[in-house]
Amino acid sequence: MYITSDFDSGNIEVINTDSSPVELAIRQDNNSDFYQWFHFRLEGKVGESYPLRIVNAGKAAYPEGWENYRVCASYDRQNWFRIGAEYDGNTLDFTVELDRPAIYLAYFAPFSWERHLDLLAWAQLDDRVQLQTLGKTLDGRDMSLLTVGDAEAAKHRVWMIARQHPGETMAEWFVEGFLETLLDDANPSAQSLLRDTVFYIVPNMNPDGSVRGHLRTNAAGANLNREWQNPSMERSPEVYLVREKMLEIGGDIFLDIHGDEALPFNFVAACEGIPGYDERHAKLEETFKRAFVAASPDFQTERGYDLDKPGEANMTVGTNWCGHQFRTLALTLEMPFKDNDNLPDPIEGWSPARCQQLARDIFLPIREALKAL
Amino acid sequence: MYITSDFDSGNIEVINTDSSPVELAIRQDNNSDFYQWFHFRLEGKVGESYPLRIVNAGKAAYPEGWENYRVCASYDRQNWFRIGAEYDGNTLDFTVELDRPAIYLAYFAPFSWERHLDLLAWAQLDDRVQLQTLGKTLDGRDMSLLTVGDAEAAKHRVWMIARQHPGETMAEWFVEGFLETLLDDANPSAQSLLRDTVFYIVPNMNPDGSVRGHLRTNAAGANLNREWQNPSMERSPEVYLVREKMLEIGGDIFLDIHGDEALPFNFVAACEGIPGYDERHAKLEETFKRAFVAASPDFQTERGYDLDKPGEANMTVGTNWCGHQFRTLALTLEMPFKDNDNLPDPIEGWSPARCQQLARDIFLPIREALKAL
Amino acid sequence: MYITSDFDSGNIEVINTDSSPVELAIRQDNNSDFYQWFHFRLEGKVGESYPLRIVNAGKAAYPEGWENYRVCASYDRQNWFRIGAEYDGNTLDFTVELDRPAIYLAYFAPFSWERHLDLLAWAQLDDRVQLQTLGKTLDGRDMSLLTVGDAEAAKHRVWMIARQHPGETMAEWFVEGFLETLLDDANPSAQSLLRDTVFYIVPNMNPDGSVRGHLRTNAAGANLNREWQNPSMERSPEVYLVREKMLEIGGDIFLDIHGDEALPFNFVAACEGIPGYDERHAKLEETFKRAFVAASPDFQTERGYDLDKPGEANMTVGTNWCGHQFRTLALTLEMPFKDNDNLPDPIEGWSPARCQQLARDIFLPIREALKAL
Amino acid sequence: MYITSDFDSGNIEVINTDSSPVELAIRQDNNSDFYQWFHFRLEGKVGESYPLRIVNAGKAAYPEGWENYRVCASYDRQNWFRIGAEYDGNTLDFTVELDRPAIYLAYFAPFSWERHLDLLAWAQLDDRVQLQTLGKTLDGRDMSLLTVGDAEAAKHRVWMIARQHPGETMAEWFVEGFLETLLDDANPSAQSLLRDTVFYIVPNMNPDGSVRGHLRTNAAGANLNREWQNPSMERSPEVYLVREKMLEIGGDIFLDIHGDEALPFNFVAACEGIPGYDERHAKLEETFKRAFVAASPDFQTERGYDLDKPGEANMTVGTNWCGHQFRTLALTLEMPFKDNDNLPDPIEGWSPARCQQLARDIFLPIREALKAL
Numbered sequence A, B, C, D: 001m002y003i004t005s006d007f008d009s010g011n012i013e014v015i016n017t018d019s020s021p022v023e024l025a026i027r028q029d030n031n032s033d034f035y036q037w038f039h040f041r042l043e044g045k046v047g048e049s050y051p052l053r054i055v056n057a058g059k060a061a062y063p064e065g066w067e068n069y070r071v072c073a074s075y076d077r078q079n080w081f082r083i084g085a086e087y088d089g090n091t092l093d094f095t096v097e098l099d100r101p102a103i104y105l106a107y108f109a110p111f112s113w114e115r116h117l118d119l120l121a122w123a124q125l126d127d128r129v130q131l132q133t134l135g136k137t138l139d140g141r142d143m144s145l146l147t148v149g150d151a152e153a154a155k156h157r158v159w160m161i162a163r164q165h166p167g168e169t170m171a172e173w174f175v176e177g178f179l180e181t182l183l184d185d186a187n188p189s190a191q192s193l194l195r196d197t198v199f200y201i202v203p204n205m206n207p208d209g210s211v212r213g214h215l216r217t218n219a220a221g222a223n224l225n226r227e228w229q230n231p232s233m234e235r236s237p238e239v240y241l242v243r244e245k246m247l248e249i250g251g252d253i254f255l256d257i258h259g260d261e262a263l264p265f266n267f268v269a270a271c272e273g274i275p276g277y278d279e280r281h282a283k284l285e286e287t288f289k290r291a292f293v294a295a296s297p298d299f300q301t302e303r304g305y306d307l308d309k310p311g312e313a314n315m316t317v318g319t320n321w322c323g324h325q326f327r328t329l330a331l332t333l334e335m336p337f338k339d340n341d342n343l344p345d346p347i348e349g350w351s352p353a354r355c356q357q358l359a360r361d362i363f364l365p366i367r368e369a370l371k372a373l
């Protein structure tokens, strides 16, 4: 048996291969205590079973993320299925039965930097798309912004940013689906939106964390979603660069795409705790959520985060900062690492294809919210 | 130059090839005065222009269908674009500039019997699908019914029939899109619907007319959508067989998919003129329409047919018969041959891809209507 | 259980469905005693077994074709697998175990008229291709000729005709593969050939027999491969039209693509029995065969037809007529209905994909033969 | 204008963007003087022209590689076309006319590490394939070996290694095409070979150099094709690990896949200069070359490297070492960076698709050489 993670977003440490189960540990994000993302390949003998144990699961960033969690697995790196796991409060145990010589295992289906570059390259083939590099990350990667639509003529501006937390790959699967729909000439929701709306899309807010196999932080160990009040080129250039662009352009809707480790549901978090939160905010949120519930049985409003008390929002969080700065609708969309328990899929759980479908279904709430501006 | 229509749904008569423009006529449906569907291949010299005239356009079933109509054209039989045409009240004139040796021209993108069989074969690969032959048409083709979902357990039953008028190929493109969505495991609208709803789908109500290149009738010249009160195996077995099955099974929603020659919009016609039309009918219609408008900018309710006066509905029409017989929601969906003028596409006009997208967007109104039952 | 064949190339008669096995018969070609091609759909209950018997198998055109024959089957009309069968000298017995509600069964994977039209439409997208209709069949279908390459500049002319015997669908699968290779810009064999050679290709010599579900004849019951000495527009327009074009253009290599019912091998038949057969003929045949053996383990020269005695060739056969008329290489390529026993495929037997691969591998013998001219 | 190379195999240094042309330089391989590979993205304004100059072209590893060289370019990272360039003995000048906001430019179409992992993952889905990690490179990447066929039963063993020189990406495109053909069930050459032959394939001999954007060396600056006599885990683990496996297993044919910067032809180099070179070597080489010339007009034997004098071979070269060690056929296959001048492609030059086709055409020479063993 051989275990390796020497590739894009790879993350595992092999503690002991002589033991049964084999003992593994997840590596911490660089300069950070956070960890939960893993991604590795196991090679072995076809037909054999390999019991594996992540020994440091209990100390991960979100231990409740392991409850009822099932591991993502793939033989071909295209199709990802789930493998059942046991969590006892300390370790995560699961067993791989090898059908082919090598299997990939990950916290969620990975979205590589190469696929990111392919997505940008594909999108910019469309006349309506501009591609712009805002600047560089600490590791030297590009912060890319896609502008879709006619910025001169547009009445509305919608921002979508994804993957501030790099291990939340569902966020970039979502953006891929969103772009495919937005650029689909046969989709009337997209076509009618593009008549008067321009979209500013950052498919990956955290390139370095993504490639390094981090859960939550950038190369410097910064949790970018706590950097919106005072970002700097030294510690959080990713936020700094995008935030400057936002300040330059402004916006009417801000969507920040995330994944949640613990809750097996799709939901949004709003900015009810910011200073100056008002009826307009509330109405836009309500319009958006009601339309999203109608559009997609994968979205719901029963389960989610506790509401911030008035005035007690953490203003370093992107959504709060945007909602406050631009006095408009700002939402964090959370998708599950596990599954949508209202509509569970026993084989794949929450999956790339479902992220992409949710992105198709977000067009209705966006349209309704824009009407309600 | 050579013109031929010796294939599935081919329809043209060459009157005079020595004239300029070349004179063509559309063949009447068998045993009928109806005609408007055409479909033929023109072969010529690459780089040359071929002016064509349909000399009997003015006497076609829906002369207003030619106003602002643009001809569907394809070199590869996969991608269909539009060619501008002139209608003077008598003839339809258009000019083909040949980029390749042969071009197909049609009233709308054809949907062949082979593609129909491929669609049935593909759909039945899914465990949740049953395929049943109800009986035979006058030319000996099969009337096929797809049942999707668990008929035993289902709470609701939705019927969808398409292409009673065989020249309205958009109806079967729509069904293809509907089935792809319904069987998509990653689509939550489909998955949640299939929990308690079973779908009865007849992708092609008029196989003989389809293959023969008819506009409106079956092999005997019967307009099937005027046969619902007294269909017979002799004159209208297509309706007879499906209607018997409906009577056996019943249903909660009935959708009859059509195309309209004249109006450049998508809309529904309901059964407001039937005896016993009541508040429930009205509420379901309203719910459906409102949700459809929300779901798709390609759907609207401003433009459509004049309403029947109370009690004056033509009860031989499928939708009226179903609405009356089952005292429930029954709608005719009409798509344009031309374009959706609210969201026009200069290259393709209304197209197969847009039919399929409209079918994806009909899931929301179906779900809302079922909730309102 | 329900059996139907109301589609392109359908052929079966249901004799008795109450018996076990169900009794079926193959319909004769129109105006002819020939029969062996069958193609039908069986609908039944998933999970059940359906024993079937073709009661008139023993009187078919090539009874030895049933020995070790396995029936072609498909659920989706795309992927064809084999079902074992028993032949006792009179009847062919086989049992279908239904995995899905409907299964297609055929003598060989069908190649429909719609696919034929798609092939022509696709091929003519290429600048180097001309599409020409030579005239009409008795049922009114087009006889289409594809010309590939620069007819003005070319030094060599190669003719390829296929499916004189319409039930030999492998011939058109072969042509499809040949055209895909010939038009592949990355294929050096094709690119170098097209520098000095022009190809004249008739993908389907017998459209009417193909659609009617015939084994060997056209609509009038004519075996086209016995019509080459005196074809007529009344009885064999298919041959008449192509032969006239051959006489107009001439040619250096003539390839007639067929299938053989009995022999489980790929082989060629030449024109050693024609008057005037000479060393040049023999050398070209030898060159071609040796190169084909080298290029493809699916081709061999051990097994095949008995050689004609000198001067005793049947001059009504296309290959003999061409070889004599043009004093050059003329070959009939025979592919198996069964399998290539030198390299058997237990699941698919001889298959469309293998026909297409054989067509890729025929480029080497064509190039070698042209060099030897 | 913005230029970036922060991705897999990226290589460029921006010297001066204020000048016209913009001045660029290629970075040297780590710990090495070699350089010639470049790969970067240029972002600018659609419709504008961007003159570029590689100022250190004249000092690159193979200056004659720039003569008649055309730069590879792609907007979507899938389709690569060529842009004309001028070389004056010192600098390489070319002008990019931007059709879309960003364009990728490279010495040859890149083959990324992600694609490498996809290739391994895809190949191992086949039952006949084993995937094995031999060990790690200096940067910690895996050296992967694919074994195709039944190692126990096989009579012959064929080795294929690729991309010792990491900038020669055509070598891995070739391997991808080879594997697709080898695992194609409908390909009789592959199927017959796999009856008695096992293939040992190393798709990428130099992972670190590939990802680092090197031309010729590994992470330590070692030219791996000069390491075969005394490789070490410290300096050349890539060769060490593969060579040990070769010594363990042995082999009958050794193919080392390369690209050549200067010569616009495909050719092989053999091991005529090794001690003990004999008639058997010569016969096998001759058989292989003659069959390859027959199989592919993209292969030729007129142009190539000068022959080594008897006994003067550089034994540190892989092919020489293998030919000597195993006393059998060992060949270096060289494909052009430029084009095959015998069959030039004005748009793409030598391309990934042509590499893959050449790999399909190498089956004939392999089969012939194995017969001649």
Ligand SMILES: [Ca+2]
Residues within 6 Å of the ligand: A165, A168, A258, A259, A260
């Ligand atoms: Ca998050």
Ligand SMILES: [Ca+2]
Residues within 6 Å of the ligand: B165, B168, B258, B259, B260
């Ligand atoms: Ca209608």
Ligand SMILES: [Ca+2]
Residues within 6 Å of the ligand: C165, C168, C258, C259, C260
């Ligand atoms: Ca035959």
Ligand SMILES: [Ca+2]
Residues within 6 Å of the ligand: D165, D168, D258, D259, D260
């Ligand atoms: Ca080299």
